[in-house]
Amino acid sequence: MDNITITRLSRIHPKLRDDVTKAIQKANSLGLDFRITQGLRTIDEQNALYAQGRTKSGPIVTNAKGGESFHNYGLAIDFCLLHKDGNISFSITEDANQNKKKDWDEIVQVFLDLGWEHGDRGYFDNPHVQKVFGLTPKQCLDKINNKQVDSSGYILI
Secondary structure, X not given: OXXXXXXXXXXXXXXXXXXXXXXXXXHHHOOOOEEEEEOOOOXXXXXXXXXXXXXXXXXXXXXXXXXXXXXXXXXXXXXXXXXXOOOEEOOOOOOOOOOOOOHHHHHHHHHHHOOOEEOOOOOOOOOEEEOOOOOOHHHHHHHHHOOOEOOOOOEOO
């Protein structure tokens, strides 16, 4: 686990940190590693991403406004492949561990086995996995607004 992942892991919802650590350990046992590229994202950061390609320059990268993304509640991560030399890859076809399986699919399966959902939900969001405990983004936002949060500000689950 690299330092970037350690930092981002420390900011996702506390109920998910153990799962991500287990996912990293399982991936390592398969000869793979990954980096968390995105974890907890503030509502302001989400709104800035949503503006990209709409009212700001750049490509559209999200369809979720602030409060509509599970990233806003620490319940989602985005990842990329992390190679032993420190290089990263977003290739969904790579087979670095040479077992005739796509590394990306192997890592996604690790998360699925832990009860997570994959972000390929009818639109391209391959780097995204989430564990939402049956909640919708609106229910998460309602928890924030109703102060149903722990002492660190994470929603109560």
